[in-house]
Amino acid sequence: MTPSPIRPIVPAAYDAVSRSLHWSMAALIVVAFALGLTVDLFPKSWDHALVETHKVIGTAILLLLFARFGWRLTHRAPPPEEGPALLALTARAGHAALYLAMLIVPVLGLVYAVRRGQGLDFGLFALPQLQAAEPRAVTRPIRTWHEWAAYALIALACLHAVAACWHHFIRKDGVLRRMLPDSSRASL
Numbered sequence: 001m002t003p004s005p006i007r008p009i010v011p012a013a014y015d016a017v018s019r020s021l022h023w024s025m026a027a028l029i030v031v032a033f034a035l036g037l038t039v040d041l042f043p044k045s046w047d048h049a050l051v052e053t054h055k056v057i058g059t060a061i062l063l064l065l066f067a068r069f070g071w072r073l074t075h076r077a078p079p080p081e082e083g084p085a086l087l088a089l090t091a092r093a094g095h096a097a098l099y100l101a102m103l104i105v106p107v108l109g110l111v112y113a114v115r116r117g118q119g120l121d122f123g124l125f126a127l128p129q130l131q132a133a134e135p136r137a138v139t140r141p142i143r144t145w146h147e148w149a150a151y152a153l154i155a156l157a158c159l160h161a162v163a164a165c166w167h168h169f170i171r172k173d174g175v176l177r178r179m180l181p182d183s184s185r186a187s188l
Contacts, residue, residue, distance in 0.1 A: 012078055013179075018179075019179055029061060035057070055113055101156055105149045117132050
């Protein structure tokens with residue numbers, strides 16, 4: 001009798017690190033987007049602090065995205081829920097679009113900041129400007145792309161949330177529960 005091959009254990013839900021990275025990034029994306037939308041509503045004397053906070057949060061999002069990629073390379077995701085192949089394809093495409101947007105938005109923001117001659121102030125330390133400011137006529141399109149990419153990211157995130165709710169309330173499957181904290185999963 002030959003021994004059966006050892007199969008890797010596939011988790012029923014995302015692990016705590018994956019969930020923490022997911023929800024941390026979601027919160028930071030909402031805060032960065034809100035800051036970007038409302039910066040003009042605050043007194044002009046707050047501009048520097050708000051813009052620097054926006055840039056620091058964008059940098060954190062980018063770093064957390066790389067952490068997510070690294071974690072995912074070494075930790076398996078739960079298997080997809082049973083369902084039509086088109087549903088699985090749509091989910092993969094949606095996640096790919098989200099990850100691409102989460103990469104593009106902060107990269108464009110940092111490119112804009114560098115080309116505008118801005119440094120990055122983390123409070124305890126600062127990174128100086130890397131080059132002299134380029135004219136606004138050159139950098140304005142980069143800022144516009146950054147803004148449109150941010151709108152696309154928020155739209156994709158909203159679709160992602162709607163899809164999770166659809167899975168939970170309409171399909172009544174476990175997709176949403178897999179990303180919730182342990183205590184929340186039990187109550188839903």
